[in-house]
Amino acid sequence: MPETLQFIPVAEAREPFFVGIDLGGTNIKFGVVDDRGRPMSWMTIPTEAERGPEDTAERMAAAVHRVIGEAGLTPQRIARVGLASAGPMDIPAGMITTPINLKGWHNAPIRDLVATSCGLPVTFENDANAAAYGEFWVGAGRDFPSLILLTLGTGIGCGIIFGDLVLRGEHSHGGESGHIILDFSPEARLCGCGRRGHLEAYASATAVIKRAKQLLESGRRSSLSDRIAGGKGLTPKLIAAEAEAGDELSLEIVLETAHYIGLGAVSLMHMLQPAGVFLGGAMTFGGHETALGRRFLEHVREEVQRLALPQVARATSIDFATLGGDAGFIGAAGVARLEWLQKQTGHY
Amino acid sequence: MPETLQFIPVAEAREPFFVGIDLGGTNIKFGVVDDRGRPMSWMTIPTEAERGPEDTAERMAAAVHRVIGEAGLTPQRIARVGLASAGPMDIPAGMITTPINLKGWHNAPIRDLVATSCGLPVTFENDANAAAYGEFWVGAGRDFPSLILLTLGTGIGCGIIFGDLVLRGEHSHGGESGHIILDFSPEARLCGCGRRGHLEAYASATAVIKRAKQLLESGRRSSLSDRIAGGKGLTPKLIAAEAEAGDELSLEIVLETAHYIGLGAVSLMHMLQPAGVFLGGAMTFGGHETALGRRFLEHVREEVQRLALPQVARATSIDFATLGGDAGFIGAAGVARLEWLQKQTGHY
Numbered sequence: 001m002p003e004t005l006q007f008i009p010v011a012e013a014r015e016p017f018f019v020g021i022d023l024g025g026t027n028i029k030f031g032v033v034d035d036r037g038r039p040m041s042w043m044t045i046p047t048e049a050e051r052g053p054e055d056t057a058e059r060m061a062a063a064v065h066r067v068i069g070e071a072g073l074t075p076q077r078i079a080r081v082g083l084a085s086a087g088p089m090d091i092p093a094g095m096i097t098t099p100i101n102l103k104g105w106h107n108a109p110i111r112d113l114v115a116t117s118c119g120l121p122v123t124f125e126n127d128a129n130a131a132a133y134g135e136f137w138v139g140a141g142r143d144f145p146s147l148i149l150l151t152l153g154t155g156i157g158c159g160i161i162f163g164d165l166v167l168r169g170e171h172s173h174g175g176e177s178g179h180i181i182l183d184f185s186p187e188a189r190l191c192g193c194g195r196r197g198h199l200e201a202y203a204s205a206t207a208v209i210k211r212a213k214q215l216l217e218s219g220r221r222s223s224l225s226d227r228i229a230g231g232k233g234l235t236p237k238l239i240a241a242e243a244e245a246g247d248e249l250s251l252e253i254v255l256e257t258a259h260y261i262g263l264g265a266v267s268l269m270h271m272l273q274p275a276g277v278f279l280g281g282a283m284t285f286g287g288h289e290t291a292l293g294r295r296f297l298e299h300v301r302e303e304v305q306r307l308a309l310p311q312v313a314r315a316t317s318i319d320f321a322t323l324g325g326d327a328g329f330i331g332a333a334g335v336a337r338l339e340w341l342q343k344q345t346g347h348y
Numbered sequence: 349m350p351e352t353l354q355f356i357p358v359a360e361a362r363e364p365f366f367v368g369i370d371l372g373g374t375n376i377k378f379g380v381v382d383d384r385g386r387p388m389s390w391m392t393i394p395t396e397a398e399r400g401p402e403d404t405a406e407r408m409a410a411a412v413h414r415v416i417g418e419a420g421l422t423p424q425r426i427a428r429v430g431l432a433s434a435g436p437m438d439i440p441a442g443m444i445t446t447p448i449n450l451k452g453w454h455n456a457p458i459r460d461l462v463a464t465s466c467g468l469p470v471t472f473e474n475d476a477n478a479a480a481y482g483e484f485w486v487g488a489g490r491d492f493p494s495l496i497l498l499t500l501g502t503g504i505g506c507g508i509i510f511g512d513l514v515l516r517g518e519h520s521h522g523g524e525s526g527h528i529i530l531d532f533s534p535e536a537r538l539c540g541c542g543r544r545g546h547l548e549a550y551a552s553a554t555a556v557i558k559r560a561k562q563l564l565e566s567g568r569r570s571s572l573s574d575r576i577a578g579g580k581g582l583t584p585k586l587i588a589a590e591a592e593a594g595d596e597l598s599l600e601i602v603l604e605t606a607h608y609i610g611l612g613a614v615s616l617m618h619m620l621q622p623a624g625v626f627l628g629g630a631m632t633f634g635g636h637e638t639a640l641g642r643r644f645l646e647h648v649r650e651e652v653q654r655l656a657l658p659q660v661a662r663a664t665s666i667d668f669a670t671l672g673g674d675a676g677f678i679g680a681a682g683v684a685r686l687e688w689l690q691k692q693t694g695h696y
Contacts, residue, residue: 267529
């Protein structure tokens with residue numbers, strides 16, 4: 001179990017209990033969480049998606065029962081299971097429809113497969129929304145009435161929470177805010193989705209690597225050139241390391257990324273006026289832990305101050321998320337709890 | 349009373365009843381609305397903001413009592429009053445803070461002034477949100493679970509409704525979606541707010557006029573040149589008339605506006621995935637009533653199909669709003685009803 005997670009013993013936990021599952025392309029994370037969002041146990045298994053959704057669902061059920069045991073509980077004491085997954089998905093149908101990172105899972109009815117295997121009711125959610133709900137419930141946004149979580153990774157994920165409501169939109173894909181338009185000109189950068197000018201085409205890890213390559217190819221001097229072989233090995237981590245070691249081009253790339261994130265945040269803020277915008281995912285350049293991460297965040301904030309309407313800029317906190325890779329399963333448990341509450345009370 | 353509004357007699361109306369007020373810089377509209385959003389009476393008075401908020405509140409109270417009488421009711425039968433106004437505003441405090449179109453109303457506690465004058469409880473709302481709620485309740489979006497209303501006028505207003513929830517954001521300014529960024533380049537058009545590249549800088553009536561002027565000054569031929577004296581008299585209405593009469597430049601301006609609206613709609617759709625995006629306000633180029641309006645709408649739809657993720661484009665209806673200038677007071681009554689329901693049931 002990860003050292004970052006603090007587990008509470010069952011004697012101190014508050015009922016009801018929930019299991020959260022974060023289904024990724026490589027790994028699946030599981031945890032038992034109490035009514036206050038405090039983790040009681042945790043584990044991870046490889047996804048091995050190529051074995052098919054039925055096989056994975058069987059292994060997920062075994063893992064669910066194992067984390068329940070490790071939390072000192074029996075399945076009878078679990079109120080509900082939350083299952084978070086990347087899309088595209090059909091949330092009401094409980095299906096992953098055309099996943100990119102789960103090959104062969106076309107229209108897999110994963111919610112019901114897991115529910116049947118586990119013998120427990122399952123709530124299904126987009127992983128970006130689940131992570132946002134985790135941060136809202138017990139993470140960086142725990143004191144905020146609303147928030148947007150931008151997850152910076154290979155792509156850019158986005159979850160929007162307003163007053164305990166997960167904003168799902170009508171098509172169950174979760175926030176596609178990575179595809180908001182920053183630049184409509186014909187020369188705008190090409191996005192992975194085939195269209196131009198989207199936030200993801202500027203500020204995802206994929207885009208950062210592409211931008212770095214282009215700068216190096218244009219002849220800019222950088223210690224990055226010595227670290228990579230034929231363009232291979234160029235990652236946001238390497239860029240961060242070189243920036244920290246004093247490489248100017250690397251720092252420029254990091255701060256330019258902050259500029260683009262700031263632009264995206266401003267459009268999101270003008271549209272929705274959340275109390276907080278939080279940055280999570282793998283590409284936070286070290287977060288609060290490093291000087292570079294803090295400088296990155298500071299530059300996002302400066303760009304927001306510069307570009308947003310003053311009353312909106314003043315009233316919105318911009319910060320890093322705090323739950324890291326645990327946001328997904330904690331948030332999945334959180335949305336399971338919301339559905340459980342709704343069923344208990346007839347509303348929420 | 350306007351011919352477009354169909355009034356229902358009190359015998360056919362369904363209790364409870366609500367009064368909606370749409371406070372604008374020039375006029376104030378009032379109406380009594382039944383529990384199903386059907387208007388029972390209607391009137392308008394001049395705002396005469398220069399007489400101050402207290403004076404206006406007194407006149408508003410008199411008008412409220414008059415429309416109640418005209419609906420065949422007494423004030424005792426009104427459950428609640430809804431008051432919609434342009435921002436900037438502080439909704440929890442019931443105040444208009446620094447209004448542009450109500451000179452001298454700095455920090456006017458208008459909600460409580462109206463409540464005291466009327467002797468009725470008042471719900472306060474941003475006018476863009478109220479109009480969106482009106483369309484959601486009984487207008488173009490009546491069969492939709494969620495919608496975004498873009499109000500095209502001097503500026504661009506925006507209201508966002510998800511499942512009976514008015515998305516207000518945290519700072520009570522209502523949707524500032526007119527200020528989402530379409531273009532981050534240094535040459536991007538200057539917005540009225542002093543920043544660059546915002547939707548409003550491309551697609552508001554103000555922007556349309558500016559773009560038309562620049563095209564004429566660049567030497568483009570157009571029948572518009574014959575219709576205006578020294579640039580005066582150039583309005584979206586005139587541009588629409590010339591476009592309908594066959595002027596190519598005027599048509600180009602209208603379709604280019606559709607392009608920008610499409611771009612803004614795509615960002616909004618990618619962020620929020622509403623079931624519908626509706627276009628209202630004064631600048632709809634005739635709406636469904638004219639060939640030009642229909643062509644404008646068709647081009648917005650084409651741009652959305654071209655620029656949005658296919659699954660999102662497919663699942664979102666793009667259409668004109670239907671309540672016109674009545675959306676504000678009907679929606680204000682609607683949000684008053686929401687607050688009334690909330691107080692009755694302890695939730696909504």
